[in-house]
Amino acid sequence: MSDYIFPPAVQPSVAVRGTAARYAVARIFCVGRNYAAHAREMGSDPDREPPFYFSKPACALVPSGSHVAYPPATQNYHYEMELVVAIGAPVFKVTPEVARAAVWGYGAGLDMTRRDLQAEAKAHGRPWDTAKGFDQSAVITELVRASETGAMAAGAITLSVNGIEKQRGDLADMIWNVAEIVANLSQLYHLQPGDLIYTGTPDGVGAVLPGDVISGQIAGLPSVSLTITQPD
Numbered sequence: 001m002s003d004y005i006f007p008p009a010v011q012p013s014v015a016v017r018g019t020a021a022r023y024a025v026a027r028i029f030c031v032g033r034n035y036a037a038h039a040r041e042m043g044s045d046p047d048r049e050p051p052f053y054f055s056k057p058a059c060a061l062v063p064s065g066s067h068v069a070y071p072p073a074t075q076n077y078h079y080e081m082e083l084v085v086a087i088g089a090p091v092f093k094v095t096p097e098v099a100r101a102a103v104w105g106y107g108a109g110l111d112m113t114r115r116d117l118q119a120e121a122k123a124h125g126r127p128w129d130t131a132k133g134f135d136q137s138a139v140i141t142e143l144v145r146a147s148e149t150g151a152m153a154a155g156a157i158t159l160s161v162n163g164i165e166k167q168r169g170d171l172a173d174m175i176w177n178v179a180e181i182v183a184n185l186s187q188l189y190h191l192q193p194g195d196l197i198y199t200g201t202p203d204g205v206g207a208v209l210p211g212d213v214i215s216g217q218i219a220g221l222p223s224v225s226l227t228i229t230q231p232d
């Protein structure tokens, strides 16, 4: 029986539609850019770049519907509306066909971003951790089993702020589809249940301020929402 100097942190987890059981989260991977129009708005050529990844700590998860304080150290706090994949089987160095079967479920998520810190990191060739992996930066709805949603290969993905539409894309416009992302990421990591993957955002990203209410929709999934409050 081991003792700890401080009590262990609470296990990060996500609600699951239709059950009281929760999906325990170990890691959060994010795809850097996965829609051509968003890659262009961020100054990249979408046709020439393979997927790349960054991560957020699991403790950055925030349930949809939360109120979060405007984060510190930024003046350009952005939303990114994303489809989130929940892995349900161990996969390592697999093909897209095998990867597809390892997808347990889906959620709708917001990859909240301190865009000014990201721009500074890019300019200096530094890591993105402070821009992407900060407190409360990974918003997520309850998960829905893939057996209920189907493959999520196409369908509208939209986001509005205070009722005004800001992002509108289609899952079919992903540069790398879900199976390809999981297969590619499995070349780098032993993926396992507990791994979430934020799959990238369409174009139309932008800043929010205290008082703003973000609402995002993906066909077939619960809506994701977030209200921004005054800074701590």
Ligand code: MN
Residues within 6 Å of the ligand: 030, 031, 032, 080, 082, 111, 198, 200, 201
């Ligand atoms: Mn993103």
